[in-house]
Amino acid sequence: MTVTDLPATPTVSLSAAMREGSMAEHQEAEDSRFMTELLGGRVNETGYAEYLLRLRGVYEVMETTLGARLDDPMVAAVHDSALERLDAIDADLAHWAPGGTRTVDSPAATAYRERVSAAGEWGGLLVAHHYTRYLGDLSGGQAIGRIIDRTFELDGAGTAFYTFPEIPKPKTYKDAYRARLDGLGLSPEEVGRVVDEVKVAFRLNQALFTELGQNIDGYRR
Template identity: 75%
Template sequence: MTVLDHTLVDTPLSTAMREGSMAEHEAAEHSSFMSELMGGKLNEQAYADYLLRFRAVYEALETALRSRLDDPLVAAMYDPALERLATIDADLDHWSPGGPRTIDTPAVAAYRERVTAATEWGGLLVAHHYTRYLGDLSGGQAIGRILERTYELDGAGIAFYDFTEIPKPKVYKDGYRARLDGLELSADEKGRVVGEVKVAFHLNQAVFVELGRDIDGYRR
């Protein structure tokens, strides 16, 4: 057993996931694309292209989760109130009316394929579930507020960040972490989950890098 495995024996899974992926999380968060988008420097097309890419990711994730509800790890974390595909479609109707709803780029394909492959074991799907949905309930809320101010949306086009069935995100997140910590996993299995969270953040960053290649054309 490695030093990491010894550490994970007594570490709550939610803590191991957060602390074990901190570097990857921060790298994705501070990509040039996200920094400029949050700084109000990019146009509406930039955000439409962002949504379009992540639509493919959420479609893959939500399909994968529903296909593995027989796995006790997935069943423990699954909650249809978290699903985002319909809200992304609603937002795309605002940002890109009549525009495409599918896209196939190298970064999107890699992310989608990894999520689909994660159906191999419920713990891997839990890692992607955590990376996306807990992020949406955390930093995602700040992103929604920034977008509303920057583009003077008056509530339009940001349904993605509105969890209508979760009125108190902090309370929900506390319960979510408790569910994670209640999953019966060995130290080695916790290590696999943490490793997949790190992969998920790398894939997330790759999408931002891909968007960043068009950043000059996106500037307002």
């Protein structure tokens, strides 16, 4: 099967299909060398700023593309300005790279941005990227934020990316988000297309980490 390796039946909800159908790609991204070093507290300030710069470009395109498609019922179902991260990343970069550029020469980030922009052709594809990024920020991203804060003894400085002032209870929010996904009423074929794009999104994330990992020795603390 080329889509999800899951049976395309009405008993599989969209949120479950997205989660279960992309588990291998998700795990591979988490196991990348750069992410392993970051979670181990072994990436220095330069390496972390390079990571943020790549994410900045992705979120800039994501939030612009989403904003242009709010008339699509699928996009409207998940869009929430409380999730947007671009301003938070800029605030963090002011801490990690004050006065520095807000762009980076990154083939992996460019490929990611282009894929997100192309996803604007159908709302389900944008939902796949929205889910992968923002639910990740509310899940594993919270652990990364705590590790960064502890590693650099920041006391909250430079970690706005992981802070969601308007979402005090991430679990409750994520449960409601998944319920909205499940209420979209997609056909099995459409579910398969969304899951395929989630898998692509995780591979694009892994490509970012692989690119960063190529300079891991220069990023060591």
